[in-house]
Amino acid sequence: MIRFEDVSVTYDGAAGPTVRGIDFEVPEGELVLLAGPSGVGKSTVLGAVSGLVPHFTGGTLRGRVTVAGRDTRTHKPRELADVVGTVGQDPLAHFVTDTVEDELAYGMESLGLAPDVMRRRVEETLDLLGLADLRHRPIATLSGGQRQRVAIGSVLTPHPEVLVLDEPTSALDPAAAEEVLAVLQRLVHDLGTTVLMAEHRLERVIQYADQVVLLPGPGAAPVLGPPAEVMAVSPVYPPVVALGRLAGWTPLPMTVRDARRRAADLRRRLEDHAPEGRGELRDKPQPTRTRERSTPPTPVGALKALSVTRTRIRALRDVDLTITPGETIALMGRNGAGKSTLLNSLVGLVTPSSGSVRLGEAVPHRTAPKDLVRKVGLVPQEPRDLLYADTVAAECAAADHDAGTAPGTCRALVTELLPGVTDDTHPRDLSEGQRLALALAVVLTARPPLLLLDEPTRGLDYAAKARLVGVLRGLAAEGHAIVLATHDVELAAELAHRVVLLAEGEVIADGPTADVVVSSPSFAPQVTKILAPQQWLTVSQVRAALGAGDTA
Structure with a gap:
């Protein structure tokens, strides 16, 4: 054909x-x-x-x-x-x-x-x-x-x-x-x-x-x-294949069902191990200013009873959410659940119908953009909305200027996220995933304390996703709070401390990643489904538990 x-x-x-x-x-x-x-x-x-x-x-x-x-x-x-x-x-x-x-x-x-x-x-x-x-x-x-x-x-x-x-x-x-x-x-x-x-x-x-x-x-x-x-x-290969390679299975499984049939021995080897990073704040930074240890960190963002009605559609209903420094939150839920609306509320693009949104003392929709950029940054679903220049070098120079950072700051981030992309490349000549990575570098240049990402792995292969995870983990370790709206259950398992599930504009679950996704047939990652009832989330957790000398 x-x-x-x-x-x-x-x-x-x-x-x-x-x-x-x-x-x-x-x-x-x-x-x-x-x-x-x-x-x-x-x-x-x-x-x-x-x-x-x-x-x-x-x-x-x-x-x-x-x-x-x-x-x-x-x-x-x-x-x-x-x-x-x-x-x-x-x-x-x-x-x-x-x-x-x-x-x-x-x-x-x-x-x-x-x-x-x-x-x-x-x-x-x-x-x-x-x-x-x-x-x-x-x-x-x-x-x-x-x-x-x-x-x-x-x-x-x-x-x-x-x-x-x-x-x-x-x-x-x-x-x-x-x-x-x-x-x-x-x-x-x-x-x-x-x-x-x-x-x-x-x-x-x-x-x-x-x-x-x-x-x-x-x-x-x-x-x-x-x-x-x-x-x-x-x-490039999915987690089920990565687990099969780690365990030495031949032929490699393509489905969770095939992998579960072979996983009995692997589950026995993991019985005496506990998964690392089961939703707690891994690499959470120490407070940057002196305070008593019992004093909780000041939230970088807070929603209280937030409701948003857009074109007669109730997009959000009485949402409460507190975002603290150093944590990564995954917003999940079916299409149309209100994830993007919540992000847009935090960045001031949406005015609340009732309730409140605050970034420290600032109210996003009442804050000037030049001031807001240093408090919160959003990478939207369509990254080209942030890209206006004719070359990667010009985009980076503009980002450095707008953020008031040293020349080369944005370019260093682009090199980390997009190795091999030259300065004279036009953003329109990049793939969808490459444009997203460039937009992320532009937003990260200002190092805002709150970073918002809407479907950040759309168009990214597994290597690019791993680089993104490394960058975001580093930002969280430095104290940046990260909120990502995503359908990528593997990304949430790898990166998020908390998962917030939305349905019809309401929060229906909010808790540590393992507690929320393990119990969900729709949002459980492949490794969780394969190794259940044990609560493993990622191949990297399994690899760490087995140790370098026990990888088949």
């Missing part, structure tokens, strides 16, 4: 090809996962299938890409629209109408389908993706995850033969991600749809893949094969 024949893509002005030597085939009716580190060209490979590369992006494509027998060099995207449906990393870039129902119908209108066919398919898609309650909602009022589901639905309604998906679950909560992947499975198995998908959260998708195409790095030829074989040599 999809055939790459010795394909290379070189963008205008680039020193060399973004991808080269791409040669593989995706059979009809299979789900093929495209994996690899950030920045290796996965989005370029996907774009070549839909014709966006090179017709929209420019540059030179050498070799040949065919989809259902059509050569993408001689067929523009509109001439492939009846065959290929594409969802990119940014759902907002796809929308052309104002409401959910209209967006689902738009693609079919463009293809000239009959009204009765359109009506039936819209209803089917609303039910498939759990969007029925949102059908009349303006897209502008939806959460990031809800928009992602609408974007996926808009390409499903024309019933394309091929679906190309770039990180389709990145903005979805665990339950919504499972729903979307179940729909994709149904399309593949029942309707014979061919799916080519790139995704960094391999723990969510690896078990659904028929084959994996690994792009190891610049200049390296792709590796194609069954998931277990490719994961054995891949530089």
Whole structure:
């Protein structure tokens, strides 16, 4: 169905090809996962299938890409629209109408389908993706995850033969991600749809893949094969594979179920060990000024009975939350639960309907931005909202100037988070994950005592995520408080001292990470599910417990 024949893509002005030597085939009716580190060209490979590369992006494509027998060099995207449906990393870039129902119908209108066919398919898609309650909602009022589901639905309604998906679950909560992947499975198995998908959260998708195409790095030829074989040599792999490698399991498990069947011996080896860092304030700093030991630290942020109503929707209801120096809090909950609204309240972008928000003595929505930047910093879901300059170097220079820090401060953070990115790189030429890391460096330059991150691992591979965890742990150890809204249960397990669960704008759980996530089927990390009833959260905890001499 999809055939790459010795394909290379070189963008205008680039020193060399973004991808080269791409040669593989995706059979009809299979789900093929495209994996690899950030920045290796996965989005370029996907774009070549839909014709966006090179017709929209420019540059030179050498070799040949065919989809259902059509050569993408001689067929523009509109001439492939009846065959290929594409969802990119940014759902907002796809929308052309104002409401959910209209967006689902738009693609079919463009293809000239009959009204009765359109009506039936819209209803089917609303039910498939759990969007029925949102059908009349303006897209502008939806959460990031809800928009992602609408974007996926808009390409499903024309019933394309091929679906190309770039990180389709990145903005979805665990339950919504499972729903979307179940729909994709149904399309593949029942309707014979061919799916080519790139995704960094391999723990969510690896078990659904028929084959994996690994792009190891610049200049390296792709590796194609069954998931277990490719994961054995891949530089990126999910926690279930990491645990399998640590325990010496062969073949490597791809699912929690497979891993649990082999984990009895590992659980016995861990019986006499206790997990480190079970939600307590690890590396909590000492107070910076003299005070009695019994005196609790002054909170850097506090919400009291906070309620927010936006466009007649009650986004938050009577939320109480205290944030102390040195702690990392993960805000979790399904899409639309109010996580982003809570962050926006802390940074002054949302005015409370009732209750209060304070950062020390400051009230965020009444504080001037130039003063607020030294109290709180927000990295939003769309990092490009913070990026205005033409080069990485210019972004860093502006960040240093705005924060009043020494020249080179921001660049040092970029080097730590994004090794290999040059000063003259334009932010728009970075991948979604790389742009997020650049925006994080810009915000961190001012070293605000309270750092807020909205879906900070969206678009990050496991190595980039590990670097981010290291940076955030260092900030927490220095006394910075961190609040992150995330659907990434593995990140919460690795980093958070506390987890706050939101539902319908209300706090339904607030406690140490292990206490909250271990009891939750949706928010428990893979290691917890594999080693239950023991309460392990991460592979690093297991590795530390086993010791260097007992890693199989």
